[in-house]
Amino acid sequence: MAMSEQPQPVAGAAASTTKARTSFGILGAISLSHLLNDMIQSLILAIYPLLQSEFSLTFMQIGMITLTFQLASSLLQPVVGYWTDKYPMPWSLPIGMCFTLSGLVLLALAGSFGAVLLAAALVGTGSSVFHPESSRVARMASGGRHGLAQSIFQVGGNFGSSLGPLLAAVIIAPYGKGNVAWFVLAALLAIVVLAQISRWYSAQHRMNKGKPKATIINPLPRNKVVLAVSILLILIFSKYFYMASISSYYTFYLMQKIRIIYPECSASSVCLPVCRCGRYGDRRACRG
Numbered sequence: 001m002a003m004s005e006q007p008q009p010v011a012g013a014a015a016s017t018t019k020a021r022t023s024f025g026i027l028g029a030i031s032l033s034h035l036l037n038d039m040i041q042s043l044i045l046a047i048y049p050l051l052q053s054e055f056s057l058t059f060m061q062i063g064m065i066t067l068t069f070q071l072a073s074s075l076l077q078p079v080v081g082y083w084t085d086k087y088p089m090p091w092s093l094p095i096g097m098c099f100t101l102s103g104l105v106l107l108a109l110a111g112s113f114g115a116v117l118l119a120a121a122l123v124g125t126g127s128s129v130f131h132p133e134s135s136r137v138a139r140m141a142s143g144g145r146h147g148l149a150q151s152i153f154q155v156g157g158n159f160g161s162s163l164g165p166l167l168a169a170v171i172i173a174p175y176g177k178g179n180v181a182w183f184v185l186a187a188l189l190a191i192v193v194l195a196q197i198s199r200w201y202s203a204q205h206r207m208n209k210g211k212p213k214a215t216i217i218n219p220l221p222r223n224k225v226v227l228a229v230s231i232l233l234i235l236i237f238s239k240y241f242y243m244a245s246i247s248s249y250y251t252f253y254l255m256q257k258i259r260i261i262y263p264e265c266s267a268s269s270v271c272l273p274v275c276r277c278g279r280y281g282d283r284r285a286c287r288g
Contacts, residue, residue, distance in 0.1 A: 022143035029197050030137050031156030036190040037130050038157040040100055042164030044120055050177050055113050066244055068117050072124025081132035090201035093194040096129025101187035108181040140204055
């Protein structure tokens with residue numbers, strides 16, 4: 001993948017006169033990183049039965065693991081996004097993945113419930129750093145084709161979330177929790193890829209430093225914006241509330257009722273439509 005592509009101007013006067021090109025090499029790299037990140041995130045949920053049997057956990061304790069992970073991976077994201085908007089940190093991407101790597105190592109070696117909670121928090125922290133900055137990189141590399149860029153980025157995450165439980169069933173379930181350590185290799189690969197992306201990101205930032213920022217004109221009054229964002233937050237909260245509740249319990253339900261250890265998942269059905277919808281959205285947006 002072409003990591004040495006020249007940075008493209010994304011703001012200011014230069015952006016208005018020169019049409020930026022879509023950096024597909026960077027988009028492919030950030031999508032791969034998203035795949036690796038979300039694959040690792042999905043491991044925690046996938047090995048709940050192993051954790052329950054090894055530490056004799058109650059459903060309350062399983063819920064505490066989910067809560068710890070969600071708090072670290074979700075609530076920290078706005079903080080990271082707000083901070084990096086003010087003070088861009090291109091190298092935060094590989095640094096965040098180092099938190100994920102540390103969480104994997106601790107999870108593989110965990111000998112107590114407290115250690116499992118700390119491991120979940122570390123993996124969640126890595127995700128909270130990754131998502132805001134990687135979304136920014138996808139937008140910077142889009143060349144104005146924001147729908148397509150975001151869809152390519154999301155394909156990696158969707159595929160990774162589907163791939164994680166399958167790999168857990170093959171690599172971890174037959175041999176025990178210690179085999180979580182094998183996924184350290186995925187984290188190391190992600191760090192290498194993200195380091196290359198960070199070089200591109202740094203060059204992009206240096207090139208645009210000092211240029212006038214593009215003026216953002218919001219035609220809607222502030223109270224309508226606040227209302228719309230509040231409704232979106234409520235909808236997203238309610239969605240993930242029941243999704244986290246069902247996903248935490250679903251594996252145990254299948255084990256008891258249908259005698260399936262890990263739910264089978266299919267990634268191929270979600271990948272291509274996402275890309276096609278992204279391209280279609282770009283075209284419709286341009287026509288509008």
